[in-house]
Amino acid sequence: MxxxxxxxxxxxxxxxxxxxxxxxxxxxxxxxxxxxxxxxxxxxxxxxxxxxxxxxDLTSINEAEEFLENVATGKQPLMTTSCCPAWVRAVSLHAPNLGTYVSSTGxxxxxxxxxxxxxxxxxxxxxxxxxxxxxxxxxxxxxxxxxxxxxxxxxxxxxxxxxxxxxxxxxxxxxRIPSQEGSQYCQTQNVTQAVIVAVPKASERIKSKSQELGEDLKEIQPIFISPLDKRAFKQLRQWNDDISSVPGNLIEVMCCDGGCVGGSxxxxxxxxxxxxxxxxxxxxxxxxxxxxxxxx
Ligand code: SF4
Missing domain, CATH: 3.40.50.1780 (Rossmann fold)
Known part of the structure; x- marks a missing residue:
């Protein structure tokens, strides 16, 4: 490019x-x-x-809302983050079953x-x-x-x-001055942390639209992958072949080691x-x- x-x-x-x-x-x-x-x-x-x-901050709240509506309610088994474009491309090409669970949040x-x-x-x-x-x-x-x-x-x-x-x-x-959570997006694990923090606000937003989430909502069980190396890819492919074996419900992937702070x-x-x-x-x-x- x-x-x-x-x-x-x-x-x-x-x-x-x-x-x-x-x-x-x-x-x-x-x-x-x-x-x-x-x-x-x-x-x-x-x-x-x-x-x-x-x-x-908008990614955090929208992703939290998406998690609550789709994963916490059990409509889908998991979700994976969408803010690393290299991951979004890789998963669609090499692990398409997991790829169907990439968050639609921007x-x-x-x-x-x-x-x-x-x-x-x-x-x-x-x-x-x-x-x-x-x-x-x-x-x-x-x-x-x-x-x-x-x-x-x-x-x-x-x-x-x-x-x-x-x-x-x-x-x-x-x-305005950006939030701490938004400022930390460049480091692995912090996107998920921001989504967890955003859950209460996202939940209020859903209620304000008169939507009901029901009871027994599943909590976020994160899995972190950074870097997306050969070993991580092997694991992801195994999960791709058996989605029920994924030991969590929110997979955060950042292709570079440590997140965007490790970008080329x-x-x-x-x-x-x-x-x-x-x-x-x-x-x-x-x-x-x-x-x-x-x-x-
Ligand atoms: S710097 Fe690395 S982790 Fe960040 S978006 Fe680019 S490829 Fe993904």
Whole structure:
């Protein structure tokens, strides 16, 4: 999938309304605070910066709702996550029985693109993330126009002589601050954790639609797979041949080791990213403290 650097820079130069959508993993790639990174993107020419962690909150609640309606009620035996496009493609090709249980919930990138276009109908949306699999996903999404990797962003910053860590450490203030749960999506196990946290809100939402879930609801029993290596694939194929042997009902799969912090388009070591994540989380609200997760 060819790089879209030139397309993005051309649109910035034309002074179009180009909005950057940095993935949770992207916020951890530079030796700079999240505020400084956003300021650097504005200096580069983006008109706004909307963190994809905001859209992740919608993934969490929608996936929790889907789990409650379909798996907790026993309509289907399990569900598997959909936010890693490499996994979605792999399971459809190599484990099609499991593939039928891929969540139909959109990824954080999808919901963030939708939110940005709602606010700025003329926006050119640019997701900046950890891998080229996300570029393939972006092409299929109506509200995502371009996808760059962290590596590509670093090249652009260097060419423009912008060093994020020299920028002002000041919030842009154009959106709410993303939740801790959404900000952690880039690390294995955290998508499931966010879905578990979202269950009470999802349950209220279902009730508000006058839908009844019934009694004896099954709780989430997670299974985590990261990386999707040869051994994990062998296991998944066995489960594919006998769905009743799966020892859980929510399979979270992230193809890269440790999750998106291990993505091939990143510029920082996963351990460095995880250490940076620990420093930003205390400054962010909890999912359940946010009243309006459906808006930026
Ligand atoms: S886990 Fe890896 S392949 Fe999957 S979305 Fe994240 S970086 Fe991309």
């Amino acid at each position: 060819p790089s879209q650097i030139v397309d993005v820079l051309r649109k910035i130069r034309q002074k179009l309304n180009v909005v950057a959508m940095p993935a949770p993993s992207l916020m951890l790639q530079f030796d700079a605070t999240t505020n400084q990174l956003k300021q650097a993107l504005i200096k580069l020419g983006f008109s706004d910066v909307v963190e994809v962690a905001l859209g992740a 990824s954080p990138m999808k919901y963030t693109g939708d939110l940005v276009k709602q606010r700025y109908p003329d926006a050119i949306t640019v997701f900046i993330g950890p891998c080229t699999a996300k570029r393939t996903e972006g092409i299929s999404l109506e509200n995502v126009d371009h996808v760059l990797t962290a590596e590509e962003l670093l090249c652009i910053f260097q060419a423009a002589e912008i060093d994020p860590k020299t920028m002002l450490d000041e919030e842009l203030g154009t959106t 388009g990143n510029i920082s070591a996963p351990q460095t990213s995880v250490a940076r994540l620990k420093t930003i989380l205390p400054k962010r609200p909890l999912f359940n403290d946010i009243e309006d997760i459906e808006n930026l």
